[in-house]
Amino acid sequence: MFARLLGKEYQRKQALAKVSPGPLHDYLDTPFIDKKSDCREIEIVAIDLETTGLDPKKDDILSIGLVHIDGFSVKLSTAWHRIVRVDKAIPGESAVIHQITDDQSAAGSPIEELLPEVLQRLAGRVMLAHYSPIEQNFISAACRKLYGAPFVVPVIDTLEIGQRVFERRNHTIQPGDLRLFNLRPRYNLPQYRAHNALSDALATAELFLAMADNLYPGRPCPLGEFLSKR
Amino acid sequence: MEVELLEIRQFLEQRNPFVYLSDELLNELPADIEIRYLRRGSGFPPKDGFMYIVRSGAIEIYDDDDELCEKLGEGDVYSVSCQLVNLSQCARGEATEDTLLYMLTCARLKALCRASPAFSEHFSSSVKERLKAAINTIQESDDPSVATMMIEVGSLIRKQPITVESGMTIRQTAALMSNKDVSSVMVMQNDELVGLVTDRDLRKRCVAIGLTGAEPIDQIMTLDPKTIEASTLTAQALMTMTRSRFHHLPVTQNGKLIGMITATDLANQQSANSAYLAADVRKAKTVADLVDVSKRLPNLHLRLAAASVTARHIGEAVSCLTDSITGRLLQMAEDELGPPPVAYVWMAGGSQARHEQSSHSDQDNALLLADEFDKAQHDTYFESLAKFVSDGLNACGFVYCPGNAMATNPEWRQPLKVWQGYFTRWIESPTPMSMMLSSIFFDLRPVTGKTELFTPLQKLILKKSQENRIFLAYMMANAMQHRPPLGFFRQFVLERGGEHDDTLDLKHRGIVPITDIARLLALSLGKEPVNTVERLRACAGSEVLSSDMAENLEDALEFIASLRIRHQADQIRKGKPADNYVPPRELSELEREHLKHAFRVIQTMQESMVKRFGADKLG
Incomplete structure (x- = not known):
């Protein structure tokens, strides 16, 4: 409870003290980016997970997609997409959305092989997601299970920014307004047909660039203003 | 490439110039891209050292004087900052909509240009050159149905082949060429074609380098010249010439040399078609004769089109023929009605005036009469004259103008002073009606008659509209x-x-x-x-x-x-x-x-x- 008030940097040090050497230790050992930094200059990692459901305790990560933003441009050379091997059968209703079949999943890598790369990419950077609790909680659950400590990360959430923009303009929010693919056309961003972790991460990255540039047109945009309070 | 970036590849692969890249290069492309967003009103380009592809949105590019050079929309490419060609004056711009840009470093772009010449060509050219290239593509189209309409080169050969024997001196060859008045000769050895010599060879390979002329012709001839079969179509021959840059092609029939075809022959053949028709127009005795000639107009149009004649020249050829037909009809009318009571000019308007007619254009015309014109006394004559010509043109396929902008309309059959009044009114107090007439009467050209009458009218139009x-x-x-x-x-x-x-x-x-x-x-x-x-x-x-x-x-x-x-x-x-x-x-x-x-x-x-x-x- 207090930890949340004391801020992410405090949480990071606390978690670091608990964790034994390994990928999460290395990750937590890297200081977070200064909140006063300009979003136009820092490195941000846009990430999206496809999961078998919404409960990190019961459900599994099916795939991970991420792409880096550096100096306010998305670098496709950093694009990374992996399928996670899940040993349980994938529930049919979620397969409809992410279209990952049992066979594809079986050909993926176990999460313990993939998580170190995710942590390494996020170290010293900011995580960007659309509706970030999914990414935060699922990665944190995996970290607890594998490394015995929680995952702490500074987060930008485009859904939260969207919500703030609506509220600031006194617009009532209709159901679905804040979905990634409904927010994008407001910034004249193209529609992507594919629906998977990487293309959603990319779509989120572009949306963030558009939102930040519109909120702070032509001037520095302080990271602190965008960080999620969660 | 992550397969998930396929969508980016798909966006690029169907667009110029990326269509020219191989699958391999296209697959590697997405990973090299950076994506950037520009809010409406942001300056462009955001960074130097990149080429840009507009993914969504719009950019306007301005020159140093803030004049608009170009608008970029979805899929358009901007590479000025990579300076592949000389520095463009149109280097800076602004996003006029919220815009998403794909970026590729100039270094990568240059590497792609090296890997693919067709891709590279896109950047060596401005809009202008790209259009030119496209025109050429169309004109070189070897659509077989077009080709069947065309003439075989064999039929264009008028002279026996002019040949010299291998081993003859340069001077002897030159003498023969001037004697026969040809610009090229074929060099033979044992009845076999072994070389070709042109005027140009005499200049460049002999005179310019100081040969005496006593040397054998073999020294300066082009060895084993390219030949074409007599059955080759003229368009094909033109293409061969353009591609090979040879302006002379020996023509063979069943392996036997039958003559030579030159670029000039091919060009002449095209104008000969219309010249032929024009001669028939002059010879026509009756309107029915003219109608017969006119029936060949669509065919002329077709033949010119098939022979890669530019649209502009086709328009000119057809308009010139319409002029001839009009002139011939006026002569026939005068023969029937007697000489005109006052001087007149038959004016063409619209596409005929602009020399941009196609074979099925409407007729737009008017009569400009000398100021001595007296309506009561003279108009019966000019009314009949106008009717004769207009009916004649209609019979020839230049149908009546649906807007009645024809000399048969009394409004458009007036003396100079009335015409001057018309134009003064149209220009000084424009109305929707005068605007409608503008595409006809502000393109006006005297076809025949006392054309000096037209000069003061033209002066007035140009002076007034300018002011x-x-x-x-x-x-x-x-x-x-x-x-x-x-x-x-x-x-x-x-x-x-x-x-x-x-x-x-x-x-x-x-x-x-x-x-x-x-x-x-x-x-x-x-x-x-x-x-x-x-x-x-x-x-x-x-x-x-x-x-x-x-x-x-x-x-x-x-x-x-x-x-x-x-x-x-x-x-x-x-x-x-x-x-x-x-x-x-x-x-x-x-x-x-x-x-x-x-x-x-x-x-x-x-x-x-x-x-x-x-x-x-x-x-």
Whole structure:
């Protein structure tokens, strides 16, 4: 409870003290980016997970997609997409959305092989997601299970920014307004047909660039203003 | 490439110039891309050292004088900061919509250019050159159905082949060439063709390097020259010449040499077609004879189109024939009615005046009479004269003008002073009606008669229109009724409804806008030409029209007009009436791209002219 008030940097040090050497230790050992930094200059990692459901305790990560933003441009050379091997059968209703079949999943890598790369990419950077609790909680659950400590990360959430923009303009929010693919056309961003972790991460990255540039047109945009309070 | 980036590959692979890249290069491409967002109003380009591809949104590019150079829309590429060609003046711009950009480093772009010459070619050329290349592609199309309409080169050979024996001296050969008055000879050895010598060889390979002329001809001849079969079609021969840069081709039949064909022969053959027709027009004794000759006009149109004659020259050829037919009809009328009571000029309006007629154009004409004209006394004569000619033209396939802009209409059969009054009124107090007439009567040319009468009228038109800014503003506003069919997202906007559903109206949305632009520019600068290309050239380099823009417009016109001619030739061949409505599926992907470029050139010019002439300030 207090930890949340004391801020992410405090949480990071606390978690670091608990964790034994390994990928999460290395990750937590890297200081977070200064909140006063300009979003136009820092490195941000846009990430999206496809999961078998919404409960990190019961459900599994099916795939991970991420792409880096550096100096306010998305670098496709950093694009990374992996399928996670899940040993349980994938529930049919979620397969409809992410279209990952049992066979594809079986050909993926176990999460313990993939998580170190995710942590390494996020170290010293900011995580960007659309509706970030999914990414935060699922990665944190995996970290607890594998490394015995929680995952702490500074987060930008485009859904939260969207919500703030609506509220600031006194617009009532209709159901679905804040979905990634409904927010994008407001910034004249193209529609992507594919629906998977990487293309959603990319779509989120572009949306963030558009939102930040519109909120702070032509001037520095302080990271602190965008960080999620969660 | 992550397969998930396939969508980016798919976006690029169907667009110029990326269509030219191999699958391998295309697969590697997405990973090299950076994506950036520009809010509306942001400066462009955001960074140097990159080429940009517009993924969504729009960018306007300006030159050093803040004049609009180009508009970039979805899929358009901007590579000025990579300086592949000389530094463009159009280097800075602004996002006019929220825009998402794909970026590729200049280093990567240059590597792609090295890997793919076709891709590289795109960057070595401006819009202008790209259009030119596209025109050439069309004109080189070897559509077999077009080709069957054409003449075999064998039929063009008039002379026995002029040959010399291998081993003859250069001087002897030169003497023979001047004696026979030919620009080239074939060199034979044991009845076999072994070489070719042209005037150019004599200059460059002999005189220029100081040979005495006593050397054997073999020393300067082109060895084993390229030959063509007599059954080759002329268009094919032209293409071979263009590609190989040989202007002389020995022609063989069943392996036997039968003569030589030159670039000049091929060019002459094309004009000979129309010259032939013109001679028949002169020989015609009756209207029925003229009708017979005119029946060959669509065929001429077709043949010229098939023979890769430019749209501009086809328009000229057809208009010249219409002039001849008109002149012949007037002579016949005078023979029947007696000499005219007062001097007159038969004036052509519209496309005939502009020398841009196609074989099925309507007739637009008027009579300009000397001021001694007395309606009560003389009009019966001119009414009959007008009727004779107009009926004759109609019978020849130049149908009556639906707007009644013909000399048979008493309003358009008037003495000079009345015409001067008309134009003064139209220019000084423009109305919707006068705007409607402008495309006919502001393109006016004397065809035959006492043409000096026309000079004072033309002077008045040019002087008055130049001085009347309000008239020019109205003209511009009127011109904006015809806009290129590009939508908000710079896609084609197709015609809707009726029999022309889902087509592009090349005439009203491509050719007419350029004609309107050229007319307005010429009137605003007091330039005499009536032909669109001549008008553009006359106005090029002025404050209103940069030389570059003039060339771009000229190329855009030629490109659109050649697409139209091909379309019409196709229809004529299928026995359908020719029209201007082209379904996009008739065009190749590349032609569609080029057509968009052409339309964009028009759009850019229209927008700058609306501001320039204050058409946006009219109520």
